[in-house]
Amino acid sequence: MESLSDRLIWFLERFSRAFKVIAIDSITPFAANMREIELMNFFVGLRRVALRGKLVVTTLHSNILSEKLVTKLVALADSYFKLGFAEIGGRTVRVIGVVKLRGAPGVPESSIAFEVDPSFGVKVVPLALAKA
Template identity: 35%
Template sequence: MVLETKLISTGNEELDLKLAGGLPVPLLIVIEGEHGTGKTVLVQQFVYGALKSGLRVVVITTETTTVGYIRQMLGVGFNILDYFIKGDLKVYSTRLPRVRWVESTGRDLLALTQDHMIAKIDTYDMYVIDSFSILIRGSKTEDIANFLTTVRKLVDKGKSFILTIHPGGLEETIYLNLKAIADGYMELKNAEMGGRVLKVMNIIKLKGVPTTFDNVITFDIDPAFGIKLVPMALSKV
């Protein structure tokens, strides 16, 4: 059975227009970029849009605490507190107090995450892992491959997944497999344009978008409004 995709808003009208209407769901989307290229804020933009579209979202963050993640979203204008209180947004952090990260920690967390995705399948519509590269540290190749197979099966059941990765953060075989099975793949980089350092998103593929879309999007991060698109003409000024 092939599920029909639909478009949901990203919560940003300009970005919706660039994507020819919004973000297609269900899907597996991978966002690749170095530290500081805007991966987390872009993901948070998608999370915000999903919540506003009535989806239930689970976020696994390896970068900060649960409270820290909520504060980050509020700090860039994503008013998600009501969704969090109601339980439509759940945020789990791998920053466990008094737990020392050793080689087996990542392996255990990957297994726990996979079990959670399966056990709670009826409680979420979108599952976000930021960052997948860190979550899989210490895991065996076959365990990672099995995890991605599970993700693909859950997408086929109508669930959406967003995984962020760092360049060089995955073993080559896993990296190529992930690119192959992903419905959407985006690369983020910093670029200096007209004396400004901006974020550039290169959309390598995005299945389910009904028409052509802008595959190169330049944006900045506004402390009050989150993602702010920058027209190429202005970025060169």
């Protein structure tokens, strides 16, 4: 019997010409119920779709995976960003860190601190304040 992940990859490979961007948010509940080999095969399938010139974006809570599997998935990905929180100037802000960016010269070590304001949208926290 074919798994749900196999069927999803089949669909994406077959109909990917109709899309420029494929976003899956969030894959966490799906991944939590998969064996490691199934999840790895799913990401290999997503990689095949990406190699056809498609932008594939997935979100995943990495704390549900073993460190070994996270390392393998990061190696397979073109880019890997990690979202977290930090205390800056007495307030909690979100921080997105660039862990991996294929094609970028050297090792990326940049982070961007930001807040989400319902009235104004995303507000980037100045780096001078972020480093204070």
